Amino acid sequence: MILNGVPWFDDRGEVVNAHGACLVDHEGRYYLFGEHKTDDVNRFDGVGCWSSTDLEHWRFERVVLPVQPDGPLGPDRVGERPKVMRCPATGRFVMYVHSDDLGYTDPLVAVATCDTVAGEYRWHGPLEHQGEPVRRWDIGAFQDDDGAGYLLVHEGDVYLLADDYLTAQEKVAEHLAPGGESPAMWRSDDGYHLLVSHKTSWECNDNEVLTAPTVRGPWRHAGLLAPAGTLTHNSQCSFVARVRRGDDVVPMYVGDRWSFPHQASAATQVWLPLLTDGGAARLGQYWPAWDPATGEQVRLADDALDVVEAPFRSGAPDDRLEVDVEGARFAVVGTTDGGSGYARVELLDAGHVVTSHLVDFYAKVPDTGLRYVSPVLPAGRWTLRVTPTGEVPTWSQKDGTRFGSTGSRVTVHRVLVLA
Missing domain, CATH: 2.60.120.260 (Galactose-binding domain-like)
Incomplete structure (x- = not known):
């Protein structure tokens, strides 16, 4: 059972402190990666990893990417929205993190890798495109059915990653969502869907949806993700996970309910089934509790x-x-x-x-x-x-x-x- 808008607890009895998150399904377990937030300033405190077989009971694995001695992910830096994908060409797990200074004036997309899903990730350096670092902030990632990997950034730019996922090979779309941030993408039988939030700092807003027949487009605006005025059920999109349900794999919205300044203690998650309505992604009614095995609300x-x-x-x-x-x-x-x-x-x-x-x-x-x-x-x-x-x-x-x-x-x- 998934409980929305309340603290989750792991096998240690500690709060699951994972935000700006992503979910990786590997060998029968789900691995949740997220910002290991602090309760004072908004500085990088590492990327945490938890695992679960049912999306309800969480085991703490470790801080898989700790604060580095120096550099872009060193002390007194920002490290946000970690996204992890397993590269089909190398078998390695590749993590992308938005790195910045505390004033958000030095953005960089950082890359780290690991041979195992929950081991300690090794910092590689910046993600480069045409020999230059990708200096963008809010990021997302998407892996297509054919194994192609994509980096998503604010304002709606989309980069196709190289076969080893360590560089950005080509910018395949740009300026899809002016003013948009916290991008997330998923694919359905109806095509591709891009979710974006507006820029309202830690406040929630009505997130929007774009759709296209291919990642390269043409993209069109397809309305709001949740009913207007709900501010996306008081959350901000972060990721779209693929969740096993019987013999099927279904999409699930992964969102954050931020709580500044006490992000480590009081920020929570909003996870809900994603629907397709008229070819566009939608969230239905807000469910405080639901069963991911059945996709049904629990009262x-x-x-x-x-x-x-x-x-x-x-x-x-x-x-x-x-x-x-x-x-x-x-x-x-x-x-x-x-x-x-x-x-x-x-x-x-x-x-x-x-x-x-x-x-x-x-x-x-x-x-x-x-x-x-x-x-x-x-x-x-x-x-x-x-x-x-x-x-x-x-x-x-x-x-x-x-x-x-x-x-x-x-x-x-x-x-x-x-x-």
């Missing part, structure tokens, strides 16, 4: 062992909600909106804190639903505590435009006992 409240009404609304750090519950896994249902902030959600055993996680209650588009689902704990009596931190998620673009919340409010409605 956690209908299956809950107990539902505890727990109305709470406050932004003051000296206020708190405490609910006594019995079971092994619990969920918090609350409301996100433009005036909300962070909360600390804790589970206590006889007064001792056992789990503690930061949860973001801000969203530009209001939503009432799952805000937190705990790890599975030993069955017993617990106290679930929600405490506003008083902190406001807010940030500014380079031109000073302010984004984020207008307040620190936290709104909870009920607690579900799931196990």
